[in-house]
Amino acid sequence: MPLFVPHMFSFLGENEPESTAYNCDLPEAFQAMPRVPSVDPKRDKEIARLRKLLAAVERIPALRRADECADERADTIRTMLRDLDPPIYQWTTRDDEIAEDAIMVGIGGTSAEMLMAGLAYTEPTASIYWCARVTANGVYEAGGEMGPWPIKAALARAEELRNQMGYARVVVTMAEAGIWRPEYGKLADREGF
Secondary structure (H helix, E strand, O other): OOEEOOOOOOOOOOOOOHHHEEOOOOOHHHHOOOOOOOOOHHHHHHHHHHHHHHHHHHOOOHHHHOOOOHHHHHHHHHHHHHHHOOOEEEEEOOOOOOOOOEEEEEEEOOOHHHHHOOOOOOOOEEEEEEOOEEEOOEEEOOEEEEEEEOHHHHHHHHHHHHHHHOOOEEEEEEOOHHHOOHHHOEEOOOOOO
8 A cells, every 4th residue: 555645835635646656565554644633622723823823922033022921921931831731840759860951949848758657747839949050041050949849839930940941841850759739730650760
């Protein structure tokens, strides 16, 4: 069965004329792979619109940023994007693992061992820290914003710092994986940066 190879600029799902078909030795299941539909096309369209709007707001020159409330608008758009498309955080429980390209959120609280020893439960809190790094936005010394921060506030602040400083991502370090709650966001399936 010939494989139809769409041209680079054709619309998704269109088959090209017979003249662009190539003979291929791939198994039949791979020869006509359908495009996986979006779970929520309206949501995807809104995410794309917000990303485009954010890019436009970020391009506003420094001289006009205050007059157009650009920083507040950018923060609002980022919050809306986080709500629609929450990030998936890479995470670790190893104290010695560091992500040099990331803003790190360290989460601590009452562990299972502490509870077993009879200590009282305390709400988990967070601290924010980063390694020294040169990014497109500047040169940054190693530092942090020590807490105690509520977890959701710390993650939101870490995202702001990531955008401001030009770091690649936000990652999470925890005393134990059981501290994480679904309302904080999504964790990667596997531990490690």
